Amino acid sequence: VTGTTYTGTGIDVLGQSQTFKTTKSGSYYYLQDSTRGKGIYTYDAKNRTTLPGSLWADVDNVLNTTYDRAAVSAHVNATKTYDFFKNTYGRNSYDNNGAALNSTVHYSRSYNNAFWDGSKMVYGDGDGQTFTYLSGALDVVAHELSHAVTEYTAGLIYQNESGAINEAVSDIFGTVAEYSVGSNFDWLVGEDIYTPGIAGDGLRSMSNPAANGDPDHYSVRYTGTQDNGGVHINSGIVNKAAYLLASGGSHYGVSVQGIGVMEMGDIYYRALTVYLTPTSNFSSLRQAVVQSAKDLHGATSTQAVAAAKSFDAVGIN
């Protein structure tokens, strides 16, 4: 809408008070932040499946109802993710040209899912057991937006090894975003909105993929056809390598020197945007990450050595 920028207030899915940019037009305040790129827009699907739904309109710029929470989280977490990519990597939205960030919440009924549909992020409410409102987690929002970044850069095909890299890239930047601009950092994915009745678990674990039954070494990779050839399963192998590169540790008898979360993120961002292609497999990912570490830190740097070791530790040559 065309209007005037205001600062709205509200409560998010996690019960935290938030402020965010809104646009007043006529007698409504809309969840439209016109201060970032071509804008951040949050829509309401009203528990149906027609997309994008209607731009979220509020009468008093105060979003404190239970129904409002999913929208507050989607808008705030999209804002935080926009700022993360801009401030950390100099990337202006997913297309690096300020593309509008569109999110839809209250999609369908009890929908245990979140996805990037090629032009917008879509979040279900969850069924209250397996998931609560999926926009409530920064690492989930950044995961979904990272799918868009991947589409505009490496274009990793969403199946088999290239698809597992696509998924791991989203888990990696979801976690780096949580470390950089979020709160309660951990190596779990989606912990803030997964099984609200159970503490300490996540949809996936990057530090210990096996905790969720996912592989943490190439020798135990999934080779079946489910999940587009295991894109959310074999991502555990790459997630483990990224975790080891950031935090260090010993795995399958291989010791890795940790270089920190942000330096790991910088290396994977360069690999994604400079070297990876739609058909990259795990072996080409190793080459891309090691080369990126050399580009950024030097051929014989600690970072380059650790990058190679992190792939040795998960059996990728």
Ligand SMILES: Cc1cccc(C(=O)O)c1OC(=O)C1CC1
């Ligand atoms: C919950 C869910 C189901 C299916 C696909 C995805 C997907 O976006 O790949 C998905 O969202 C996530 O994985 C986010 C990180 C928690």
Ligand SMILES: [Ca+2]
């Ligand atoms: Ca997390």
Ligand SMILES: [Zn+2]
């Ligand atoms: Zn994903």
